[in-house]
Amino acid sequence: MSVMARLLEAQADAARLFEAIAAERLVRPGRSERQISEDVYALAEARFGVRTHWHKRVVRAGANTLCPYRDNPPDRVVGERDIVFLDLGPVFGRVEADFGRSFVLGDDPEMHRLVADLAPLHAECKAFFHSHPGITGGDFFAEVKRACAARGWSYGGPYAGHLVGDFPHENPKSEHALNYIGDDNSKPMDAPDEDGNPRYWILEIHIVHPSGQFAAFLEEML
Numbered sequence: 001m002s003v004m005a006r007l008l009e010a011q012a013d014a015a016r017l018f019e020a021i022a023a024e025r026l027v028r029p030g031r032s033e034r035q036i037s038e039d040v041y042a043l044a045e046a047r048f049g050v051r052t053h054w055h056k057r058v059v060r061a062g063a064n065t066l067c068p069y070r071d072n073p074p075d076r077v078v079g080e081r082d083i084v085f086l087d088l089g090p091v092f093g094r095v096e097a098d099f100g101r102s103f104v105l106g107d108d109p110e111m112h113r114l115v116a117d118l119a120p121l122h123a124e125c126k127a128f129f130h131s132h133p134g135i136t137g138g139d140f141f142a143e144v145k146r147a148c149a150a151r152g153w154s155y156g157g158p159y160a161g162h163l164v165g166d167f168p169h170e171n172p173k174s175e176h177a178l179n180y181i182g183d184d185n186s187k188p189m190d191a192p193d194e195d196g197n198p199r200y201w202i203l204e205i206h207i208v209h210p211s212g213q214f215a216a217f218l219e220e221m222l
Contacts, residue, residue, distance in 0.1 A: 014090055087099075129203075164201070202221055204219045
């Protein structure tokens with residue numbers, strides 16, 4: 001099986017994990033981000049045999065949804081009328097998945113509108129990428145930010161994705177700007193790695209409401 005096929009299989013497994021998270025109502029009012037994260041870990045191990053997560057499990061609620069990945073905000077309890085996102089990196093076998101989704105609790109129309117734009121934005125940016133061979137990470141990041149702004153949202157982080165692959169894809173060179181979809185990446189994203197192998201990308205959509213009070217997040221393969 002090709003690397004791409006294994007990555008897509010792992011992504012499908014991650015999607016099923018998120019379906020289980022929703023079915024078990026792990027994300028609900030009165031629960032802390034830490035409690036949700038611990039229960040996600042237990043569910044992933046019990047239901048899918050996942051014991052390794054290649055990056056920290058990110059659970060963000062309310063104002064914490066504004067924080068980019070590298071931040072570690074104080075633990076927050078989910079409210080009755082709230083927005084929550086999960087960013088998980090489960091390893092299935094030896095293949096990394098990186099998958100993120102947002103949940104809205106309650107009937108706030110602006111939260112629902114923000115989350116409803118995530119999937120269309122991901123699809124739009126993905127189509128743009130595949131129709132522009134040779135585009136650099138920096139130019140693609142500019143397009144992601146433009147697409148978000150066209151719908152009335154600002155972008156919530158310093159980059160819009162990164163490389164993914166067999167576990168562990170991270171190494172001492174992994175923090176290099178060329179491995180991220182960000183302003184400083186001047187390399188064509190479809191260029192092979194230093195060994196001549198294809199590179200595979202995750203696309204993140206992290207959009208911020210104009211109020212500056214909350215954000216939403218979706219992540220899956222580009």
